[in-house]
Amino acid sequence: MIRFDVLIVGGGLNGLAMALALGGKACRRPLKVGVVEKGDPRWFADPAHDSRATALTAASIAMLQAMGAWPAMAGLTQPMRKVIVTDGKSPEARPPLLSFLNEGEMAPAVFFENHVIFKALLEQIEASPSISILTGQAVARFSFGPGLASLVLENGQELKAALIIGSDGRGSPARQAAGIGLDRWPYEQSAITLTVGHELPHDGCAEEHFNPDGVFAILPLSGNRSSLVWTEPHEKAKALCALPDAEFLGELSSRFGSHRGRLSLLTPHHAYPLAMQLAKSFTAPRLALIGDAAHVVHPLAGLGLNLGFKDSAALADCVMEASALGQDIGGGAVLEAYERWRRFDTLTTAAMMHGLHGLFANNNESLRLLRDAGLRMVDKIAPLKRLFQQEASGLGGALPRLMRGLAA
Ligand SMILES: Cc1cc2nc3c(=O)[nH]c(=O)nc-3n(C[C@H](O)[C@H](O)[C@H](O)COP(=O)(O)OP(=O)(O)OC[C@H]3O[C@@H](n4cnc5c(N)ncnc54)[C@H](O)[C@@H]3O)c2cc1C
Numbered sequence: 396m397i398r399f400d401v402l403i404v405g406g407g408l409n410g411l412a413m414a415l416a417l418g419g420k421a422c423r424r425p426l427k428v429g430v431v432e433k434g435d436p437r438w439f440a441d442p443a444h445d446s447r448a449t450a451l452t453a454a455s456i457a458m459l460q461a462m463g464a465w466p467a468m469a470g471l472t473q474p475m476r477k478v479i480v481t482d483g484k485s486p487e488a489r490p491p492l493l494s495f496l497n498e499g500e501m502a503p504a505v506f507f508e509n510h511v512i513f514k515a516l517l518e519q520i521e522a523s524p525s526i527s528i529l530t531g532q533a534v535a536r537f538s539f540g541p542g543l544a545s546l547v548l549e550n551g552q553e554l555k556a557a558l559i560i561g562s563d564g565r566g567s568p569a570r571q572a573a574g575i576g577l578d579r580w581p582y583e584q585s586a587i588t589l590t591v592g593h594e595l596p597h598d599g600c601a602e603e604h605f606n607p608d609g610v611f612a613i614l615p616l617s618g619n620r621s622s623l624v625w626t627e628p629h630e631k632a633k634a635l636c637a638l639p640d641a642e643f644l645g646e647l648s649s650r651f652g653s654h655r656g657r658l659s660l661l662t663p664h665h666a667y668p669l670a671m672q673l674a675k676s677f678t679a680p681r682l683a684l685i686g687d688a689a690h691v692v693h694p695l696a697g698l699g700l701n702l703g704f705k706d707s708a709a710l711a712d713c714v715m716e717a718s719a720l721g722q723d724i725g726g727g728a729v730l731e732a733y734e735r736w737r738r739f740d741t742l743t744t745a746a747m748m749h750g751l752h753g754l755f756a757n758n759n760e761s762l763r764l765l766r767d768a769g770l771r772m773v774d775k776i777a778p779l780k781r782l783f784q785q786e787a788s789g790l791g792g793a794l795p796r797l798m799r800g801l802a803a
Pocket of ligand 1: 404405406407408409410431432433434447448449450451532533534535562563564565568586588624667685686687688694696697698699700701702703
């Protein structure tokens with residue numbers, strides 16, 4: 396039996412960030428942290444594994460800086476200089492309904508490919524002696540006390556800790572083992588993701604085109620490259636993904652438009668079924684859920700991972716404070732404080748994303764006219780636009796230490 400202060404189930408982006416928040420070498424008093432991951436996180440840092448990119452908010456970047464992971468990523472940034480929102484229609488004629496031009500020094504969000512974020516987190520974890528990663532074995536059994544919580548791996552090895560953190564994705568075995576229910580709304584859509592190259596520069600402009608079948612988002616990456624989130628009903632997405640590359644590129648080009656010259660496929664494409672889901676509670680005795688294990692939102696505003704990073708930063712505040720006072724880090728007071736901080740915040744964001752999705756994924760002509768008029772109005776009112784931009788930077792609301800750039 397091996398004893399840790401905290402055990403994290405799942406070494407995805409949220410699990411790795413959580414490990415650094417509690418046991419990284421930049422922490423004031425690092426805890427002894429074990430991460431159990433059934434796959435191999437080094438493969439996660441391979442571009443072929445995950446073709447997604449993430450728009451990291453200013454708050455998430457402050458957190459990566461405070462955890463020491465930022466220098467490994469800093470040279471690969473693509474700041475968001477402009478955002479254009481249209482209601483789709485023809486790729487050759489889609490006048491913006493809403494546009495944001497960022498003229499400040501700091502962009503509200505910066506784009507990265509997910510494999511770049513994985514690599515930076517893994518390098519910092521390897522340099523942190525308080526963190527152990529146990530790979531290649533799934534958790535087979537959970538026990539949440541009384542006394543310490545424990546995990547039994549598939550090979551029979553037993554691990555114990557005062558607190559288990561479930562960062563094991565949308566199907567979360569930890570959530571299920573604790574008997575926590577789930578509210579779920581499937582969207583009947585899949586998002587195809589990939590990176591493309593183009594002849595002409597994007598100048599840091601992100602585009603979101605709301606077609607009735609789903610959003611087509613073009614997100615700028617460093618160089619003449621963009622990451623795409625191309626949403627279609629499941630069957631159509633499946634058929635598109637089965638096409639030979641040349642035909643797939645033809646379909647893609649007809650939606651992308653010709654404004655950036657000729658396109659080329661730079662990565663394999665993956666399709667992700669979309670849903671909104673929210674755990675009925677983010678905690679149970681000696682268990683806290685973070686990231687997709689706690690909540691999944693529609694990717695239309697690029698907030699999922701940023702919400703997960705905020706979970707980690709907030710939970711780190713609650714746990715580190717209890718640890719400094721010599722209190723039980725997996726006790727009721729810590730779990731209640733985390734639940735209060737994160738569940739309401741996430742509920743509000745999830746409801747907003749759900750509402751926006753309903754408004755945009757709609758073919759009702761009157762609703763589309765009303766929505767377009769509303770967006771054009773927002774576009775003309777400067778304080779409203781500033782409010783949107785502050786929300787996009789993740790700097791609104793109560794910020795945990797890490798998101799203020801302070802060590803946990
Ligand atoms: C198309 C798309 C685009 C997106 N774009 C953005 C964006 O622009 N911005 C943004 O902020 N977010 C975005 N998101 C959301 C974001 O990608 C996810 O929220 C995030 O990747 C979830 O990470 P996670 O670590 O919580 O879960 P996961 O990545 O699912 O990781 C869970 C891990 O747990 C492991 N695991 C599961 N069960 C066990 C077990 N029993 N034992 C051991 N290990 C286990 C799994 O192997 C896995 O590695 C997007 C999502 C999608 C689908």
